[in-house]
Amino acid sequence: MNTHTAPEPPGPAAARGSDRQAPDGDRTIRIDHLSKTFGAVRAVDDLSFTVQPGRVTGFLGPNGAGKTTTLRMLLGLVRPTSGTATIGGHTYADLDRPMHRVGAALEAASFHPGRSALDHLRVYAPQAGVPDSRCTEVLGLVGLDGVARRRVGGFSLGMRQRLALATTLLGDPGVLLLDEPANGLDPEGIAWLRAFLRHLAGEGRTVLVSSHVLSEVEQTVDDVVIIARGRLVHASSLPELAALAEPTVRVSSPDDTGLRSLVSSAGWDRLVEPAADPRPGTLVLRQVRAAEVGARAFAAGLELHELATRDVGLEGIFLRLVGDPPAGGGPRRKDGDA
Numbered sequence: 001m002n003t004h005t006a007p008e009p010p011g012p013a014a015a016r017g018s019d020r021q022a023p024d025g026d027r028t029i030r031i032d033h034l035s036k037t038f039g040a041v042r043a044v045d046d047l048s049f050t051v052q053p054g055r056v057t058g059f060l061g062p063n064g065a066g067k068t069t070t071l072r073m074l075l076g077l078v079r080p081t082s083g084t085a086t087i088g089g090h091t092y093a094d095l096d097r098p099m100h101r102v103g104a105a106l107e108a109a110s111f112h113p114g115r116s117a118l119d120h121l122r123v124y125a126p127q128a129g130v131p132d133s134r135c136t137e138v139l140g141l142v143g144l145d146g147v148a149r150r151r152v153g154g155f156s157l158g159m160r161q162r163l164a165l166a167t168t169l170l171g172d173p174g175v176l177l178l179d180e181p182a183n184g185l186d187p188e189g190i191a192w193l194r195a196f197l198r199h200l201a202g203e204g205r206t207v208l209v210s211s212h213v214l215s216e217v218e219q220t221v222d223d224v225v226i227i228a229r230g231r232l233v234h235a236s237s238l239p240e241l242a243a244l245a246e247p248t249v250r251v252s253s254p255d256d257t258g259l260r261s262l263v264s265s266a267g268w269d270r271l272v273e274p275a276a277d278p279r280p281g282t283l284v285l286r287q288v289r290a291a292e293v294g295a296r297a298f299a300a301g302l303e304l305h306e307l308a309t310r311d312v313g314l315e316g317i318f319l320r321l322v323g324d325p326p327a328g329g330g331p332r333r334k335d336g337d338a
């Protein structure tokens with residue numbers, strides 16, 4: 001999946017030439033055995049994964065999983081305890097003209113409340129080495145052109161997110177790191193963000209988007225990297241993650257004892273989802289079809305009050321993965337681009 005039919009890129013022609021022609025390898029993010037310890041807290045723990053250009057990658061994990069710390073290490077803002085975080089084989093500090101290579105919007109970006117959106121960008125434009133006109137251009141890209149001269153102090157969280165995104169685009173970078181960009185966006189804002197990120201990836205950029213809610217980004221991302229407690233628990237394409245979904249069957253009977261003996265005699269004890277529903281006479285079974293349960297209940301003369309197939313969905317898989325990270329076995333690794 002790549003970049004050949006890229007629509008007109010949002011950047012100015014001058015900046016475009018710089019990074020756009022770089023080989024894709026230069027836009028690959030590589031996290032290699034990365035660890036960070038803050039005192040007693042192992043915020044990031046032997047984390048390894050890669051992020052490919054031309055794709056939107058969701059960097060997912062519950063709050064406190066280590067996402068922001070990983071992004072901060074990638075940007076050289078936090079020093080790794082061990083391991084490396086590189087972009088195109090270089091650490092951020094070693095990048096030539098970094099604002100043209102990497103655009104980053106970290107969580108809780110702070111804006112001077114008295115400054116207008118345009119003035120905020122004008123502060124960064126010299127660092128990025130771009131002309132003033134580029135500030136107006138990026139405001140247009142994120143749909144803030146109408147409020148360019150309004151003070152940021154009066155902006156909604158969604159508008160601030162857009163302004164943060166505009167700032168990352170100043171240097172027309174080939175790599176974008178966005179920390180929880182969907183936070184605070186209404187459904188319309190999320191739909192806009194989705195289309196925008198897909199467009200940016202379609203141009204061949206590497207787009208890494210963190211979120212603590214998979215459902216927020218599941219329609220946006222091509223790939224997922226899921227971490228919990230600083231460790232990798234899963235990395236794959238989104239379809240590969242979806243393939244892990246298995247339907248479950250919820251069954252209830254007024255005869256709790258009868259239901260349990262039916263489950264045992266069928267050899268399904270292992271398949272009972274623990275504590276899925278604590279009410280007596282109700283069980284949730286994995287890897288069994290409703291028809292099988294119904295047939296056995298019928299044969300045993302067991303009265304059923306409920307027999308329902310439930311799709312656990314992506315969010316269900318996500319919660320399962322982050323709630324139950326593999327202890328002994330090695331983490332799942334992403335095996336290159338699909």
Ligand SMILES: Nc1ncnc2c1ncn2[C@@H]1O[C@H](COP(=O)(O)OP(=O)(O)O)[C@@H](O)[C@H]1O
Nearest residue numbers: 038041043061062063064065066067068069070
């Ligand atoms: N500067 C810091 N000093 C001490 N602990 C930190 C610091 N930054 C992050 N942590 C801790 O590291 C862990 C991971 O945090 P973070 O990377 O912010 O997670 P996430 O972005 O996934 O919510 C948390 O337990 C957090 O409290």
Ligand SMILES: [Mg+2]
Nearest residue numbers: 067068069107
């Ligand atoms: Mg965070």
